[in-house]
Amino acid sequence: MTPCVFCNILAGRAEASFVYRDASVAAFMSLEQPNPYKVLVVPTAHVETLYDLTDAQTAELFQVVVKVARAIRLVSGCEGLNLVQSNSTAGQQDVPHLHVHLLPRWSGDGVVLSWPHVEEPRAALERLAAELKSAF
Numbered sequence: 001m002t003p004c005v006f007c008n009i010l011a012g013r014a015e016a017s018f019v020y021r022d023a024s025v026a027a028f029m030s031l032e033q034p035n036p037y038k039v040l041v042v043p044t045a046h047v048e049t050l051y052d053l054t055d056a057q058t059a060e061l062f063q064v065v066v067k068v069a070r071a072i073r074l075v076s077g078c079e080g081l082n083l084v085q086s087n088s089t090a091g092q093q094d095v096p097h098l099h100v101h102l103l104p105r106w107s108g109d110g111v112v113l114s115w116p117h118v119e120e121p122r123a124a125l126e127r128l129a130a131e132l133k134s135a136f
């Protein structure tokens with residue numbers, strides 16, 4: 001077995017409950033279900049982070065993300081849905097194989113995604129935007 005749990009799942013060496021699978025993307029039930037119907041969507045190739053995706057992989061991955069999100073909404077009747085995609089240790093990436101969490105949400109479900117709500121001055125936002133624009 002490779003050390004990558006998602007590669008082991010994709011190779012059939014570890015269990016998962018698949019929702020969707022094609023040549024380049026797979027979706028399976030998350031082991032953790034903070035709300036029912038939480039799904040993980042992954043590229044079938046071992047791609048570690050978002051930065052490593054090709055444009056084609058990006059398109060294929062996010063087309064499946066939207067497809068699965070619609071299925072979750074239809075089946076669960078969820079009132080909302082969060083996408084969570086984490087990169088690297090500081091970003092709290094728990095498995096080093098790119099994955100997108102699709103978490104259906106209901107009002108008052110107790111799930112908390114939180115950061116401080118402090119608005120930056122426009123000048124600071126313009127400076128940050130200019131730095132990013134220069135990086136393309």
Ligand SMILES: [Zn+2]
Binds near residue numbers: 045
């Ligand atoms: Zn992997």
